[in-house]
Amino acid sequence: MCRMPDSIIILIAAVFALAGFVKGVIGLGLPTVSIGLLAVAMTPVQALTIVIAPAIVTNIWQTFVGPYLRDIIRRLWPLMLGTAVAIWACGGLLTGPYARYGPIVLGILLVVYAVISLVKFQFDVAPAHEKWVGGIVGVVTGAIAAATGIQVIPSMPFMQSIGMEKDELVQALGVFFTVATLAQAFNLTSAGLLTASTALPGLVGMASAFAGMFLGQAVRTRMQPEAFRRWFLIAMLLLGLYLVGNSTYAVLK
Numbered sequence: 001m002c003r004m005p006d007s008i009i010i011l012i013a014a015v016f017a018l019a020g021f022v023k024g025v026i027g028l029g030l031p032t033v034s035i036g037l038l039a040v041a042m043t044p045v046q047a048l049t050i051v052i053a054p055a056i057v058t059n060i061w062q063t064f065v066g067p068y069l070r071d072i073i074r075r076l077w078p079l080m081l082g083t084a085v086a087i088w089a090c091g092g093l094l095t096g097p098y099a100r101y102g103p104i105v106l107g108i109l110l111v112v113y114a115v116i117s118l119v120k121f122q123f124d125v126a127p128a129h130e131k132w133v134g135g136i137v138g139v140v141t142g143a144i145a146a147a148t149g150i151q152v153i154p155s156m157p158f159m160q161s162i163g164m165e166k167d168e169l170v171q172a173l174g175v176f177f178t179v180a181t182l183a184q185a186f187n188l189t190s191a192g193l194l195t196a197s198t199a200l201p202g203l204v205g206m207a208s209a210f211a212g213m214f215l216g217q218a219v220r221t222r223m224q225p226e227a228f229r230r231w232f233l234i235a236m237l238l239l240g241l242y243l244v245g246n247s248t249y250a251v252l253k
Contacts, residue, residue: 024216082138
């Protein structure tokens, strides 16, 4: 079993504490921040193996906080099914011959995510079209998630477009991310990447994430969440540009 250096464990703790703080203040962003920052020091697949356990635990908790579970499953099952199938079908993108392009794709995705969120881009999907549009969005999301570990594009804009009220949307994100993360965990386990050696980093990440979340929730009333959200997205934009530039240079070198 390969033991991670102490410096990497410290980095993991710091990254998850920051990601948890962001989630505590604005309610989202833990996997996006964690994978984005860890990708500076490791590959996306290594980052995902560390993020997977904290993500599953926090998402399961979010899934059952609210009374909307039955309605969410009824409305979003095509999105979730499409995502799970695409993640399974595209599992080789993280470990196959194209894996070296993962950080570039991840960087581009962070830029797209930040820009869409900063301009508050939103579209509306009529109830009659929810299921077939959701299925297509799920397949695209699953392919992107299989390559990068990030599940927010285009799933989050779609869920915002179907008219869910705030509390229902929060629970829906928990349900969707639970399904997507479990599908990714299955892929990682099948590929022999999710092993006992990832247990310690995952536990460190989970503890740090919860500590950061509690701190973020405690200071939320003392700061302006919208201003914090804006600077967080600008930071994600800059991180994405750095990953694209640095990874492209490494590939071309």
